[in-house]
Amino acid sequence: MKPAISAVYRTTPLAGSKIGDISRNFINHPLFAQPTSFLCEDNPFRRPLRPQDLPTIDLTRPLPQSEFASNAALLGQRLLATIYETDLLFLPTRMDSRRREDMRAFYDDDFRQSGELLRPTLERQLFGFLEDEITVSGNWTLESFRAYAADAVAQANRGASEVVRTIRQARDPGAAATEFLVQLASDFLSEASAMARNVLGNYGPAQSGLFTILIDEYGYGVPKQKHSTIFEATLASRGLDNRPHAYWQFYLPSSLALVNYFHFVSKNHNHFGRYVGALLYTEATLAEANRQQSDMLRTIFGTDVDTLYFDEHVQIDPHHGKMALERVIVPLVARCGNGLLGDIVRGFEEFRLLQQLADQDLIDQIKFADRLFKAPDSGALCTTQPGLWDGPGVLRFDEPKGEISVPHLHDVDEIFELTEGEIEFTVGPAHAITLKAGEAVLIPARRLHGTKVLSERCRYRVAEAVGYGLVA
Amino acid sequence: MKVIHFDSRDQNFVTVGDHERYFLLDRPGHAPLMCNDTCPHRGGPLHLGTSDERTGAVTCPWHETTYTRPALERRSPATVRVGTRITAVLDIPADMPVTLDRKQRILANECL
Ligand code: FES
Numbered sequence: 376m377k378p379a380i381s382a383v384y385r386t387t388p389l390a391g392s393k394i395g396d397i398s399r400n401f402i403n404h405p406l407f408a409q410p411t412s413f414l415c416e417d418n419p420f421r422r423p424l425r426p427q428d429l430p431t432i433d434l435t436r437p438l439p440q441s442e443f444a445s446n447a448a449l450l451g452q453r454l455l456a457t458i459y460e461t462d463l464l465f466l467p468t469r470m471d472s473r474r475r476e477d478m479r480a481f482y483d484d485d486f487r488q489s490g491e492l493l494r495p496t497l498e499r500q501l502f503g504f505l506e507d508e509i510t511v512s513g514n515w516t517l518e519s520f521r522a523y524a525a526d527a528v529a530q531a532n533r534g535a536s537e538v539v540r541t542i543r544q545a546r547d548p549g550a551a552a553t554e555f556l557v558q559l560a561s562d563f564l565s566e567a568s569a570m571a572r573n574v575l576g577n578y579g580p581a582q583s584g585l586f587t588i589l590i591d592e593y594g595y596g597v598p599k600q601k602h603s604t605i606f607e608a609t610l611a612s613r614g615l616d617n618r619p620h621a622y623w624q625f626y627l628p629s630s631l632a633l634v635n636y637f638h639f640v641s642k643n644h645n646h647f648g649r650y651v652g653a654l655l656y657t658e659a660t661l662a663e664a665n666r667q668q669s670d671m672l673r674t675i676f677g678t679d680v681d682t683l684y685f686d687e688h689v690q691i692d693p694h695h696g697k698m699a700l701e702r703v704i705v706p707l708v709a710r711c712g713n714g715l716l717g718d719i720v721r722g723f724e725e726f727r728l729l730q731q732l733a734d735q736d737l738i739d740q741i742k743f744a745d746r747l748f749k750a751p752d753s754g755a756l757c758t759t760q761p762g763l764w765d766g767p768g769v770l771r772f773d774e775p776k777g778e779i780s781v782p783h784l785h786d787v788d789e790i791f792e793l794t795e796g797e798i799e800f801t802v803g804p805a806h807a808i809t810l811k812a813g814e815a816v817l818i819p820a821r822r823l824h825g826t827k828v829l830s831e832r833c834r835y836r837v838a839e840a841v842g843y844g845l846v847a
Numbered sequence: 848m849k850v851i852h853f854d855s856r857d858q859n860f861v862t863v864g865d866h867e868r869y870f871l872l873d874r875p876g877h878a879p880l881m882c883n884d885t886c887p888h889r890g891g892p893l894h895l896g897t898s899d900e901r902t903g904a905v906t907c908p909w910h911e912t913t914y915t916r917p918a919l920e921r922r923s924p925a926t927v928r929v930g931t932r933i934t935a936v937l938d939i940p941a942d943m944p945v946t947l948d949r950k951q952r953i954l955a956n957e958c959l
């Protein structure tokens with residue numbers, strides 16, 4: 376939501392053609408280039424994102440809600456996350472000359488300047504739909520806001536989480552839970568960084584209210600207590616790589632959207648009302664979500680998982696919910712007037728909607744991953760549908776050993792058939808299968824997948840599978 | 848305070864007790880509003896009035912007083928729309944019953 380600005384104060388926005396030039400230039404930066412592995416090990420600066428997709432994607436087109444988890448959204452979210460995170464400091468656990476050079480490039484002024492020019496375009500592309508989807512009107516007072524927030528929080532905290540249910544009911548719950556932890560890593564390993572953007576400046580008692588929440592998130596200056604460190608221990612307990620963005624390539628567009636939204640409303644302080652609304656929603660609902668997640672992890676992994684991250688939030692977030700309301704929102708409204716409540720309600724609802732959309736995206740991905748073991752059966756389809764490989768839309772690839780296709784997604788169902796060699800087909804760190812010549816896999820629309828060539832040489836072909844009435 | 852929820856495709860009118868009525872004022876270019884239906888002048892039904900699409904102002908059908916959009920907002924309950932789901936906070940006790948219905952026509956929503 377762009378605040379109304381009177382004509383004299385308005386700055387002429389960049390022309391669309393300029394944006395095109397900047398994005399082409401930005402996206403061809405080596406930090407985004409082709410990787411040699413699905414894992415970005417100990418290098419938070421490397422952000423592979425398939426620059427080759429850019430010609431088919433118009434970043435200046437705001438995506439409707441129905442395209443929230445599309446390939447265009449994935450590219451936009453990857454770019455935007457990179458741009459925001461050039462404001463944060465990351466250091467590899469081990470520095471060497473290659474990482475030092477990548478670090479210099481990541482924080483380079485010219486790189487950051489292009490990113491900053493792109494940022495508002497990407498924010499409109501990715502979050503513009505929220506303005507169509509959500510409207511706020513009427514006479515908001517602190518009293519009506521309290522009633523509304525209490526009602527919404529009670530609603531959110533009722534019943535079992537669908538994500539948790541999906542993981543528990545998976546064929547392989549351990550693998551499903553692993554994919555879940557990997558998605559959380561996008562956010563939790565730099566937890567509350569967006570919050571920290573909001574504690575600088577001078578804005579009265581609310582600033583101190585927010586600061587007290589931040590102190591908890593950052594563990595009172597004790598490394599072991601810092602929430603991101605506690606999550607590192609969770610990942611380590613499952614043998615997962617706990618260095619920031621090791622799993623960058625596997626983040627779903629919706630997982631990145633949750634992280635990016637908080638940066639979006641924190642980077643530009645015209646949105647501070649939305650920020651505190653979203654903060655209230657997340658702090659007031661996270662305790663119950665984490666309670667269910669902690670239970671789930673312990674049921675699945677027994678004592679072989681460190682759930683302290685989740686248990687800590689069960690303890691502290693009810694406090695944070697209260698603090699966000701009484702010590703942040705109440706003093707802000709006292710200072711700015713009831714007009715601010717419109718923005719606060721907007722942020723509250725925006726984050727709630729994003730969370731719902733992200734839950735659905737994750738559920739769909741986990742279900743797809745969980746069925747992957749059946750995937751080679753799709754080969755039968757290729758023999759029963761002889762016309763499948765005749766159409767003009769069939770794409771053929773010939774790739775050398777080690778070639779990686781960075782995880783991505785398509786907006787329609789596709790069938791992928793290996794005609795020569797061997798390939799690893801991966802839809803998440805815990806879900807990969809090896810396909811041999813003659814085997815095929817159906818990739819449902821919007822499901823993240825990547826490949827790595829295992830044989831000296833490999834050929835495969837891809838066709839749209841719309842209209843075949845298939846379920847993978 | 849009482850929080851109500853409904854789908855704007857199914858319902859557009861709320862009645863509280865004998866006197867209080869609210870209708871869903873929904874004009875293009877303006878956020879949907881749970882508009883207080885009772886004209887402050889002599890109680891005329893604003894939902895049967897006319898509205899100005901550009902300004903969002905509503906004119907009462909009885910003595911043709913026009914209420915600006917900000918004036919309407921001030922006397923209407925806090926409202927949020929997410930998609931077609933409407934949430935409104937009414938300034939009445941939480942246990943007070945309200946009736947939700949669908950009026951065939953909200954004249955104030957018809958284009959002028
Ligand atoms: S009752 Fe509405 S103008 Fe008189």
Ligand SMILES: [Fe+2]
Pocket residue numbers: 566567592602688
């Ligand atoms: Fe936290």
Ligand SMILES: [Fe+2]
Pocket residue numbers: 592658691692695
């Ligand atoms: Fe918290």
Ligand SMILES: [Fe+2]
Pocket residue numbers: 783784785824
């Ligand atoms: Fe693909």
